[in-house]
């Protein structure tokens with residue numbers, strides 16, 4: 001009978017994605033500990049939001065079924081990344097940190113966690129799409145880079161749970177030549193244009209659809225980060241880097257913003273959402289122009305690897321184009337490579353939402369658990 005293995009899990013962020021991840025973790029933990037061939041005990045030792053912290057000073061497992069009540073009752077504030085790294089590095093077995101936030105300070109500390117042997121799984125794009133220096137520091141510290149530290153996986157940082165990053169990595173690692181990546185990379189933008197400007201006419205007002213996208217959990221915590229194009233620019237930065245381009249930052253190439261000039265000074269996302277309807281007329285005009293030409297408008301992006309060209313913005317499409325036919329929060333990502341020739345490898349499906357994003361995070365956790373065995 002093999003010895004049971006224990007892995008400690010620390011989860012930061014319990015919002016739309018974090019909440020779904022915790023449910024999936026509960027399911028996974030129950031299954032793994034019952035595996036008679038190789039039982040693994042996943043112990044949740046820390047759970048934190050920006051204001052509250054639940055943690056186990058003696059590394060005993062917290063109750064996965066009761067996290068919500070216990071976190072709500074906690075009066076302890078969150079730990080700084082340095083204190084968090086010290087606490088996790090002292091755990092008596094391997095640790096996986098699950099970052100379900102969009103926090104930049106935490107992302108900046110990934111090299112520190114990895115060097116201490118802590119593995120990371122995350123849907124947070126910030127670490128992989130900020131400076132190229134941070135990208136290099138992460139992968140030179142990680143065991144699945146050129147370092148000796150923990151493992152790092154971030155499938156849900158592009159296309160939510162869709163297998164986008166693992167596919168691109170396999171194309172590259174098996175010696176294919178990736179020439180161009182293009183498509184719809186934002187669940188929010190896809191939802192907005194599919195519902196505001198559907199093929200066949202109709203659709204709600206643009207500002208009402210933005211509010212709906214937020215309610216459905218598709219947007220970033222602040223929806224302006226979607227509408228300014230930066231979320232798509234971050235995803236393309238990640239894909240371009242994986243395809244071999246040294247993209248310096250998500251602002252080092254052309255990105256079209258849909259934020260009206262007059263609203264650039266809004267103090268909060270809520271103020272922005274309140275005032276957005278003042279600009280619905282502008283979006284209606286865009287819709288009318290496209291309809292007159294028998295087309296629809298969609299928010300797309302592309303990486304041309306040979307030309308080292310990355311761009312993000314609005315484009316018009318014939319109503320018969322596959323991009324015009326997308327539904328809901330669907331992403332569509334086409335990889336043009338030497339091996340696939342003129343018929344690209346295409347990945348399509350929901351590109352935002354708590355459950356599908358958490359699936360990518362839980363899938364990454366399973367990959368780390370296999371490597372830690």
Ligand SMILES: NC(=O)C1=CN([C@@H]2O[C@H](COP(=O)(O)OP(=O)(O)OC[C@H]3O[C@@H](n4cnc5c(N)ncnc54)[C@H](OP(=O)(O)O)[C@@H]3O)[C@@H](O)[C@H]2O)C=CC1
Pocket residue numbers: 012013014015016017018048049050051052078100101102103106123124125156157159160187217218219220221351352353354357
């Ligand atoms: N939603 C989606 O469809 C997708 C999301 N993602 C990514 O997943 C991540 C989470 O998104 P989502 O769940 O929608 O966002 P939410 O805003 O719903 O949740 C964010 C969570 O992170 C917590 N948090 C923020 N800052 C900190 C901090 N400094 N320390 C501890 N906790 C913190 C928040 O706590 P508090 O409430 O106290 O602020 C909250 O619990 C983001 O990086 C997003 O880009 C990726 C793909 C798809």
Ligand SMILES: N[C@@H](CC=O)C(=O)O
Pocket residue numbers: 156157158159160185186187188189218219220226231351352353
């Ligand atoms: N806000 C993002 C969430 C996933 O990355 C999107 O809408 O695609």
Ligand code: NA
Pocket residue numbers: 155156157158159160161162163164165360
């Ligand atoms: Na993905």
